[in-house]
Amino acid sequence: MNEQGLDQEIAQLQNAYSMITEFIVQYSFSILGAALIFLIGLWVAAKASNLVTRLFEKHEIDITLSNFTSNFVRILIILLVGVIALGKLGISVTPMVAAIGAASLGAGLALQGMLANYAAGITIIVTRPFIVGNTIEVKGVSGLVKDIHLGMTVLTNEEGEQINVPNKHIVGEVLHNSFANKLVETTLNISYTTEPEQVVAILKQVLADSAQVSDGEHAQVGINDFNSIGIEIGIRYWVATESYFQDKYQTNASLIKALREANIEIPCPVREIHIQEP
Numbered sequence: 001m002n003e004q005g006l007d008q009e010i011a012q013l014q015n016a017y018s019m020i021t022e023f024i025v026q027y028s029f030s031i032l033g034a035a036l037i038f039l040i041g042l043w044v045a046a047k048a049s050n051l052v053t054r055l056f057e058k059h060e061i062d063i064t065l066s067n068f069t070s071n072f073v074r075i076l077i078i079l080l081v082g083v084i085a086l087g088k089l090g091i092s093v094t095p096m097v098a099a100i101g102a103a104s105l106g107a108g109l110a111l112q113g114m115l116a117n118y119a120a121g122i123t124i125i126v127t128r129p130f131i132v133g134n135t136i137e138v139k140g141v142s143g144l145v146k147d148i149h150l151g152m153t154v155l156t157n158e159e160g161e162q163i164n165v166p167n168k169h170i171v172g173e174v175l176h177n178s179f180a181n182k183l184v185e186t187t188l189n190i191s192y193t194t195e196p197e198q199v200v201a202i203l204k205q206v207l208a209d210s211a212q213v214s215d216g217e218h219a220q221v222g223i224n225d226f227n228s229i230g231i232e233i234g235i236r237y238w239v240a241t242e243s244y245f246q247d248k249y250q251t252n253a254s255l256i257k258a259l260r261e262a263n264i265e266i267p268c269p270v271r272e273i274h275i276q277e278p
Contacts, residue, residue, distance in 0.1 A: 034085040041081025049074035120167035121150035137176040212247035214238040
């Protein structure tokens with residue numbers, strides 16, 4: 001019984017050896033060819049990816065779009081080479097392509113929000129409605145652009161808060177871009193007995209001499225309205241977004257100080273109360 005079992009094991013080993021030998025003899029060149037094709041494909045994919053990166057750098061195209069495009073080219077070439085290598089081994093890729101297509105459809109439906117953000121990110125990078133360092137406002141959110149990713153745009157404000165805005169909420173919306181500065185708008189009242197031209201000249205001079213007010217934008221001062229308190233003076237000037245509130249407070253303090261030194265009256269609302277005796 002033991003001799004029979006040993007003979008069966010030897011026969012099984014011989015059959016396995018024969019099958020392996022036959023497989024190697026029959027498919028060795030196919031396996032070698034497929035491996036060679038795949039290795040050459042990896043080399044071509046790396047070279048093509050580096051070529052795309054250099055072309056984008058030469059034309060000074062955004063680094064985010066450069067990385068996305070180079071990686072996409074590399075993955076696409078590797079997939080195509082993989083299909084060719086599998087075909088060299090005699091493996092039909094049609095069922096695999098169908099399965100990948102079905103899986104891609106399902107993934108696309110599940111991740112349509114993310115894909116919409118990526119598509120919007122590519123649009124932003126290509127059209128460049130704003131760049132890093134600009135001040136933008138969209139859908140009631142504003143801040144200084146800190147970084148632009150494919151899926152979202154990162155904003156920051158003077159408090160150091162980080163605001164992540166999905167790119168699909170930027171493309172197609174009304175976008176305000178004030179570049180590196182932000183507008184300050186304020187009003188004050190002067191008495192009807194005060195000469196408004198004098199006040200306008202004083203305020204313009206303060207804004208012109210201020211280190212906080214942007215030199216690239218012209219400050220505007222003028223008569224904005226008339227009301228029961230007095231003549232309403234409108235003031236508009238630009239300050240750096242990174243220090244918006246600090247510059248605004250210092251500039252407003254300089255404005256009111258200059259008016260007081262010139263003895264300009266700032267009227268306050270007055271309410272008369274009449275008390276009747278019973």
